[in-house]
Amino acid sequence: MANTLVLDFERPIVELEKRIEELKSFAKERNLDLSEEIDNLQNRSERLKREIYSNLTSWQRIELVRHPQRPTAEELIELIFDDFYELHGDRLYGDDPALIGGIALLNGEPVTVIAPQKGRDTKENLERNFGLPHPEGYRKAIRLMKQAEKFNRPVITLVDVVGAYPGIEAEERGQGPAIAEAITVMGALRVPTIAVITGEGGSGGALALAMGNRVLMLENAYYSVISPESASIILYKNDDFAKEAAEKLKIGSQDLLEMKIIDEIIPEPLGGAHKDRVSMGRFIKEALERNMNILKGLPQEKLVSARYERFRAFGKVKEDKL
Amino acid sequence: MFKDLFRSKPKYVTVRPQKQTDHLEHSEKKEIPGGLWIKCDKCSNILYKKDLEKSLYVCPKCGFHFVISAKERITLLVDEGCFSEFDSEMKTIDPLSFPDYLEKLQKYQEETGMKDAIITGLGKIKGQEVVLAAIDYNFMRGSMNTVVGEKIVRAFELAREKHLPVTIVSGGGGGARMQEGVFSLMQMARTCQAAELHSKKNLLFIAVLTQATMGGVYASFASMADIILAEPGALIGFAGPRIIQQTMKQNLPEGFQTAEYVYKHGHIDRIVPRPFLKDTLANLIAWHRR
Numbered sequence: 001m002a003n004t005l006v007l008d009f010e011r012p013i014v015e016l017e018k019r020i021e022e023l024k025s026f027a028k029e030r031n032l033d034l035s036e037e038i039d040n041l042q043n044r045s046e047r048l049k050r051e052i053y054s055n056l057t058s059w060q061r062i063e064l065v066r067h068p069q070r071p072t073a074e075e076l077i078e079l080i081f082d083d084f085y086e087l088h089g090d091r092l093y094g095d096d097p098a099l100i101g102g103i104a105l106l107n108g109e110p111v112t113v114i115a116p117q118k119g120r121d122t123k124e125n126l127e128r129n130f131g132l133p134h135p136e137g138y139r140k141a142i143r144l145m146k147q148a149e150k151f152n153r154p155v156i157t158l159v160d161v162v163g164a165y166p167g168i169e170a171e172e173r174g175q176g177p178a179i180a181e182a183i184t185v186m187g188a189l190r191v192p193t194i195a196v197i198t199g200e201g202g203s204g205g206a207l208a209l210a211m212g213n214r215v216l217m218l219e220n221a222y223y224s225v226i227s228p229e230s231a232s233i234i235l236y237k238n239d240d241f242a243k244e245a246a247e248k249l250k251i252g253s254q255d256l257l258e259m260k261i262i263d264e265i266i267p268e269p270l271g272g273a274h275k276d277r278v279s280m281g282r283f284i285k286e287a288l289e290r291n292m293n294i295l296k297g298l299p300q301e302k303l304v305s306a307r308y309e310r311f312r313a314f315g316k317v318k319e320d321k322l
Numbered sequence: 323m324f325k326d327l328f329r330s331k332p333k334y335v336t337v338r339p340q341k342q343t344d345h346l347e348h349s350e351k352k353e354i355p356g357g358l359w360i361k362c363d364k365c366s367n368i369l370y371k372k373d374l375e376k377s378l379y380v381c382p383k384c385g386f387h388f389v390i391s392a393k394e395r396i397t398l399l400v401d402e403g404c405f406s407e408f409d410s411e412m413k414t415i416d417p418l419s420f421p422d423y424l425e426k427l428q429k430y431q432e433e434t435g436m437k438d439a440i441i442t443g444l445g446k447i448k449g450q451e452v453v454l455a456a457i458d459y460n461f462m463r464g465s466m467n468t469v470v471g472e473k474i475v476r477a478f479e480l481a482r483e484k485h486l487p488v489t490i491v492s493g494g495g496g497g498a499r500m501q502e503g504v505f506s507l508m509q510m511a512r513t514c515q516a517a518e519l520h521s522k523k524n525l526l527f528i529a530v531l532t533q534a535t536m537g538g539v540y541a542s543f544a545s546m547a548d549i550i551l552a553e554p555g556a557l558i559g560f561a562g563p564r565i566i567q568q569t570m571k572q573n574l575p576e577g578f579q580t581a582e583y584v585y586k587h588g589h590i591d592r593i594v595p596r597p598f599l600k601d602t603l604a605n606l607i608a609w610h611r612r
Contacts, residue, residue, distance in 0.1 A: 164541075164560065164561075166560070166561030166562075166565050166566045166569060166570060167561075167566060167570050167572060168566065168572055168574065168575065168578070170560070170561070171559050171560060171561065171566070171578070171579060172587045173587075174545075174587070174588075174589050175541070175559075175560040175561070176537075176540035176541040176544075176545055176558075176559065176560035176589075177540075177541075177545040177589055179541040179542075179560070180510075180514060180540075180541050180542050180543070180544075180545035180546050181545070181546070183510060183511055183514040183541075183542060184514040184515070184517070184518050184546055187511060187514055187515045187518065188515070188518050203498070203507060203538070204498075204507070204510060204537070204538055204541045204542075204560075207507055207508075207510055207511060208541075211511060223504060223507075224503065224504060224507070225498045225499075225500060225502075225503050225504055225506050225507040225538070226498075226500050226503075230565075231500055234500060248418070248420060248421060249418065249500075249503045249504075250418050250503060250504070251503070251504065256504065259417070259504070259505075261504050261505075261508065307515075308515050308519070311508060311511045311512050311515060312475070312512060312515075314468070314471075314505055314508035314509075314511075314512060315468055315471055315472035315475060315509070315512060316415055316417065316468065317412050317413065317414060317415060317468055317469055317472050318412070318413040318414070318415050319409070319411055319412055319413075320411065
């Protein structure tokens with residue numbers, strides 16, 4: 001893609017690819033056979049890609065999930081589900097464009113889908129408030145979760161959110177209580193719940209939508225109690241150490257899988273979800289189908305108790321007197 | 323002296339407030355050298371420490387509520403000697419092996435005599451049994467980690483089993499504790515779920531929000547109580563005022579995120595000055611007895 005933003009660590013790949021293009025047009029112009037050299041360079045480019053993209057640091061992965069071309073919730077919904085009717089409003093205050101939800105078909109079966117929605121450009125981002133939900137967003141989510149429960153529909157959330165919006169009106173309308181209620185309601189739903197952290201899993205604003213029987217995560221996504229920038233400010237009084245904080249907080253998918261915070265990593269196409277949207281959609285769909293098949297067989301009581309036990313386990317402490 | 327109070331068998335003791343540490347941004351007890359006098363943060367009057375003790379650390383001149391420790395809080399609320407602490411030895415496993423965390427914890431442990439930021443236990447308020455918890459703002463700003471979360475979960479589970487009401491006094495100004503990362507975040511999930519299971523048994527949960535109740539504490543169990551009380555002037559909110567001001571370039575209205583402000587916007591039931599807290603709790607608990 002010509003106008004794709006190139007991240008610093010991707011420069012060597014882009015430069016090599018540029019050289020290959022130059023060589024190709026040179027060969028064509030002069031009518032020379034340089035196919036052997038071009039093949040060599042192309043092999044090198046493939047090796048380089050594999051080497052760079054499979055050794056990403058925590059920070060580089062964060063750069064990838066913040067990439068402006070990363071597929072947003074709307075695009076993923078279109079790729080994953082057969083059909084989708086968006087439903088609007090919290091019935092209390094308004095309709096939050098930063099959080100979308102509705103009924104979709106997953107392989108012909110109705111499910112409720114809820115997801116924070118970022119914009120794809122500045123104009124969209126202003127409309128979507130950069131995907132930072134207000135309390136009415138979380139209250140819309142709560143309404144749709146209860147609706148799903150009433151009609152025995154599974155709930156699937158796609159979570160890519162820096163955090164809940166920090167603002168005066170958000171506080172006045174009860175950002176804290178709205179998040180608390182979303183956690184509580186989703187945590188006790190009598191239908192299967194699957195959360196997929198697709199990009200940024202920012203603190204309480206993400207957890208409010210991540211009370212899944214299964215919590216899945218895209219390979220490059222992160223899930224954290226605090227952004228690495230804020231952690232750096234707390235630790236070192238400035239945000240110069242965000243890269244270091246990202247490592248120390250263990251917020252990447254591999255660490256979180258090892259700590260059992262998430263159940264499964266969904267692989268991303270080489271170079272990130274935006275490099276091959278169709279494959280990304282297919283990978284997520286496959287993971288959702290597989291996990292839904294397991295959950296669908298469980299009785300309601302078991303779904304509730306298994307979810308309670310899933311989160312109950314994150315309280316390992318020391319109790320001896322030493 | 324506090325060791326005696328908080329061992330497993332209830333025992334009668336008198337309690338005097340302990341010397342405070344200075345990790346507070348707001349309403350710390352600023353002692354004037356010599357230790358007999360304290361300056362009020364709000365009205366700047368110099369107060370005689372003995373008087374302040376008698377007034378339960380509420381400024382006699384302006385009504386400002388000083389932060390008190392979790393031990394002082396429990397002493398204030400329970401019938402004399404009627405408190406048996408749970409899990410007093412519980413400590414964090416430092417799940418992320420976060421740099422410098424254990425050293426930091428040790429410092430707070432030495433200063434407060436607590437292992438972590440919360441005390442939970444079974445107490446009696448005017449003769450009525452209640453599972454009581456108090457978060458200590460002096461211990462890493464009362465931030466919620468695995469220990470705070472686990473103790474709250476166990477408190478709710480025990481209360482559910484014994485059909486008892488739960489009262490949590492939160493001074494969780496630090497929200498979810500950064501040093502335990504995503505495990506601190508998970509405590510928001512666990513405490514909400516535990517509160518919900520307790521609630522489904524039609525049992526009473528009263529939250530008392532004190533200076534300060536922010537972030538992950540406010541956005542989890544503290545907001546899920548049947549009745550939410552607050553002390554006057556307590557800072558209550560989701561995002562910190564500085565974050566709102568800095569990142570959103572918004573000027574904050576006067577009294578933003580105080581108990582009075584949150585009350586006006588409909589998020590808490592009552593503001594209760596400290597001298598009336600015990601009676602209020604006792605009555606509310608009594609009226610829910612079955």
